[in-house]
Amino acid sequence: MDKLYYRLRIYRSMVSINIKEVLAYNFWFWSQIGAHVLLTIAYISFWKALYSERDSIAGLDMQQTLTYIILARIVMPLVQWGYTQEFGYWIREGTISSELLRPVDFQERIYIGHLTRTFISLVQQLVVVGSLALFVFKISLPTDPLVWLSFLISLLLGCSILFCFDWIFGCIAFYSTEVWGLQVVRGSILLLFSGVLLPLTMLPTELQTIAKWLPFAQSVSVPVSILSGMTPLSNLGSIWLQQLAWLGVMFMLSRLMFNFSVRKITVQGG
Amino acid sequence: MPIIDVRNLGKTYRTIEKENGVKGAVKALFRPQYREKVAVHDLNFQIEAGEIVGYIGVNGAGKSTTIKMLTGILYPTTGSVSVLGHDPQRERVANARNIGVVFGQRSQLWWDLALIESLNLVANIYEVEPSRYKQLLSHFSEVLELDEILKTPIRSMSLGQKMRAELAATFIHEPKVVYLDEPTIGLDVMVKQRIREFIKDYNQTHNTTVMLTTHDLGDIEQLCSRVIIIDAGSKVYDGPLNAIKQQFGKFRTITFETNQPIASVNLPPACEQLNLSEFSLEVRFDRSQISASQVATAVMQQLDVADFTLNEPDLESIIKHLYQNPTAYNEVGTRG
Numbered sequence: 056m057d058k059l060y061y062r063l064r065i066y067r068s069m070v071s072i073n074i075k076e077v078l079a080y081n082f083w084f085w086s087q088i089g090a091h092v093l094l095t096i097a098y099i100s101f102w103k104a105l106y107s108e109r110d111s112i113a114g115l116d117m118q119q120t121l122t123y124i125i126l127a128r129i130v131m132p133l134v135q136w137g138y139t140q141e142f143g144y145w146i147r148e149g150t151i152s153s154e155l156l157r158p159v160d161f162q163e164r165i166y167i168g169h170l171t172r173t174f175i176s177l178v179q180q181l182v183v184v185g186s187l188a189l190f191v192f193k194i195s196l197p198t199d200p201l202v203w204l205s206f207l208i209s210l211l212l213g214c215s216i217l218f219c220f221d222w223i224f225g226c227i228a229f230y231s232t233e234v235w236g237l238q239v240v241r242g243s244i245l246l247l248f249s250g251v252l253l254p255l256t257m258l259p260t261e262l263q264t265i266a267k268w269l270p271f272a273q274s275v276s277v278p279v280s281i282l283s284g285m286t287p288l289s290n291l292g293s294i295w296l297q298q299l300a301w302l303g304v305m306f307m308l309s310r311l312m313f314n315f316s317v318r319k320i321t322v323q324g325g
Numbered sequence: 326m327p328i329i330d331v332r333n334l335g336k337t338y339r340t341i342e343k344e345n346g347v348k349g350a351v352k353a354l355f356r357p358q359y360r361e362k363v364a365v366h367d368l369n370f371q372i373e374a375g376e377i378v379g380y381i382g383v384n385g386a387g388k389s390t391t392i393k394m395l396t397g398i399l400y401p402t403t404g405s406v407s408v409l410g411h412d413p414q415r416e417r418v419a420n421a422r423n424i425g426v427v428f429g430q431r432s433q434l435w436w437d438l439a440l441i442e443s444l445n446l447v448a449n450i451y452e453v454e455p456s457r458y459k460q461l462l463s464h465f466s467e468v469l470e471l472d473e474i475l476k477t478p479i480r481s482m483s484l485g486q487k488m489r490a491e492l493a494a495t496f497i498h499e500p501k502v503v504y505l506d507e508p509t510i511g512l513d514v515m516v517k518q519r520i521r522e523f524i525k526d527y528n529q530t531h532n533t534t535v536m537l538t539t540h541d542l543g544d545i546e547q548l549c550s551r552v553i554i555i556d557a558g559s560k561v562y563d564g565p566l567n568a569i570k571q572q573f574g575k576f577r578t579i580t581f582e583t584n585q586p587i588a589s590v591n592l593p594p595a596c597e598q599l600n601l602s603e604f605s606l607e608v609r610f611d612r613s614q615i616s617a618s619q620v621a622t623a624v625m626q627q628l629d630v631a632d633f634t635l636n637e638p639d640l641e642s643i644i645k646h647l648y649q650n651p652t653a654y655n656e657v658g659t660r661g
Contacts, residue, residue: 061452068449072435072442079437079478152398153433158421159450318400 065159066167073171087132091183095128099192113257122196123254123283125188127275129180130210131251133173134217134274138165139241142225143234155317162313166218173214197282205291206282212298213274219305220270222313229316244269250276254285273301327371328502328534329395333404334368336390337361364390366558368404374501375532377524379549379566381539383648387558388538392504395536396426408502422451425500427491429507434479440490441475444497451498458497465493468523485516492520496527505537509544521547542644554647562647573643575613581606581624582632593623 078084102124106117115123145151154161188194197203224241228234246252247262249271255263266272277294280286286294342360344352365387372378382388393399395406397413397420406413413420426433434443448458466472469489474482482490488508495503505524509517525548528535537544545552545566552569554562562569578599586603595614600607606628610620617635624630636642 064449065452068446072438072446075442076435076437149431152393152396152428153426153431155398155417156396156421156424156426156433157450158418160418 069164069167070171073168074175077172077175088179088183091128091132091180092187095125095184095187098124098128113254115254115256118194119283119285120254121192121194123279123285125184125192125194126196126279126282127251129177129184130275130279132176132180133210133214134245134249134251134271135242138169139221139225139228139234139238142221143228143231143237146228147234162222162309165222166215169218170211170214177210197284202282202284202288205288206278209278209281209291209294209298210274212295212302213278216270216298216301216305217274219302219309222309223305226309226312226316229319245271248272249274250279254280270301270305273298328374328376328409329370329372329536330407331368331370331391331395331404332406334365334391334394334401334406335363335403336365336387336394336399337363337402363558365394365401365555368555368558368560370553370560370563372534372536374534375528376551377528377535377537377549379537379539379545379552380555381545381552381644382555384540386555388555389506390558391555392426392506392536392538396424396504397421422498423501425495425498425503427488427495427503427505427508429488429505429510432479432487432491434490434494436480437478439476439478440471440482440493443479443490444494447494448497453498461497461499462493465496468526469493469519485512488512488516488520492523499531500533502534503536505535505539507539508537509539509541517541517543524548554644556648569643569647570638573646574638575611576609576638576646577612577617578607578609578636578638578642579617579620579624580634580636581608581628581630584629584631587628590624590627593620596620 099121102120103117105112106120110116112120145154154164157164185196188196221241224237225234227237231237247258248255248266248269250266255266255272255276258266266276277286277298281288281291281294339359339361341357368391380388380391390399394401395408395413397417400414408420409423411420411423434440435446444462453461466475469492471489471493474486474490477486479487479490492508508524509520512520521544524535524537527533528548535548537548539545549566551564552562552566553560583604583606587601587606590598590601590606592598592608593615596608596610598606599609606624608620608624610617621633
């Protein structure tokens with residue numbers, strides 16, 4: 056009981072410290088919101104222009120596509136950056152030594168921080184992009200709380216899968232000590248195969264197959280398809296099972312990878 | 326039982342050697358040439374509870390590498406480390422609970438957060454009892470003068486403030502073993518003094534074991550009764566600070582200033598010429614064999630001396646001498 060109490064206390068303070076860190080930069084916070092507004096407007100105009108010539112693309116009509124795109128925009132910043140950059144920075148600058156010296160499981164600590172930031176980002180996005188969609192572009196978002204709940208569960212699973220992937224990816228920094236290239240590669244793959252840019256059904260079949268075997272779709276395409284109504288709720292069981300399987304495999308791999316590569320550590324300086 | 330037990334500890338780094346220029350960089354991409362660098366070699370020492378040990382050596386001697394292996398960040402290539410019975414690498418979390426670490430050149434605190442927020446978080450992570458935390462916080466606030474900076478984010482602190490903040494964060498969970506890697510680097514005399522007093526006081530009241538690396542011999546003189554000297558990755562001296570002082574304390578130096586340029590000078594036995602420039606000569610002599618006045622007389626017979634000063638040896642010059650003449654370690658006797 057005592058142990059649980061302490062654990063919760065640690066989590067609570069980690070959550071609060073991450074919130075404070077995000078809010079420490081007022082300017083950053085507001086300018087991000089500004090950028091989201093602009094990008095959302097650009098996306099919607101782009102897709103409206105595409106649909107002006109035809110009624111459907113890959114079997115989706117304009118309303119369906121727009122709903123999907125808007126929802127993907129809400130999710131996008133949650134997955135866009137990951138923390139490969141941060142991971143590499145810790146290794147380069149040697150800050151990883153302080154991280155490793157804390158008496159808490161390193162991965163657990165970063166995961167809590169990551170979820171907190173993801174959640175803040177989600178709320179921010181829902182308010183900004185959601186109200187744009189509703190009031191400016193008159194795109195209706197789902198109202199069924201059950202759909203939202205299913206979406207959130209699937210999103211949580213998806214973000215956790217991506218977290219483990221990023222963890223494995225970040226471990227490469229132990230060997231390369233260079234992460235900018237890694238980050239760019241991750242960004243481009245993610246853009247195409249996660250379903251952030253366009254619904255995956257619009258991709259050529261070969262690319263769709265690749266997307267299926269990569270973890271990225273789990274974090275964007277899968278939850279967003281639930282929320283946009285493309286995936287019926289009756290499929291939830293198999294979707295969650297699939298996501299759990301992904302998570303199990305990625306989690307094991309991430310633990311193995313970290314335990315293996317941490318031996319490689321060379322803390323710079325001193 | 327020793328608190329810290331280091332046996333046959335060694336660390337070899339493998340780095341990629343690149344030839345100069347773009348060609349070299351491309352070559353290294355396809356066929357990397359590795360070079361092995363031995364940072365620490367066959368290190369052995371034991372440290373008992375409550376000791377403050379100075380761990381010294383020139384830059385690149387392997388001090389920080391050793392500390393990193395003791396804390397569990399770095400995996401040793403050979404040998405073993407045990408801290409309070411834990412293997413710091415395999416039992417990192419268990420080990421972390423017992424220890425505190427200050428790296429003088431990097432911060433463990435959250436850059437953007439006020440100090441008090443960081444301290445609260447550290448206390449939570451280390452599961453410090455809230456009432457005990459309150460007690461320690463008010464004590465530290467007093468001795469480290471934290472009141473004025475508790476609400477300041479770390480990024481806007483001065484170097485001295487930052488180090489006081491680091492110390493508070495390191496000691497707030499009452500660690501049994503503390504590693505201090507250059508804790509006074511770049512600090513002014515006042516802050517240095519305060520930090521030394523804090524460490525000394527904490528060691529005496531808590532019987533904390535402290536391992537301290539520093540280039541500031543003032544730290545060593547005021548805090549450590551035992552020193553371990555490491556050179557090129559190997560231990561060259563391990564023993565009481567006094568032994569070094571007594572052995573080398575028998576040497577003194579005299580500096581002569583002359584009116585005429587010095588051509589050459591014949592020194593009496595048991596003297597050694599340290600520095601010679603146009604108008605100045607520095608001589609080191611063994612006071613057990615020859616007196617200062619005998620040296621002065623011998624020199625003044627040969628040179629037109631305007632002024633001279635007699636210098637008592639301080640630890641700094643002793644260590645400098647040791648660093649420059651590795652064979653001199655043998656003179657101390659207790660060679661590790």
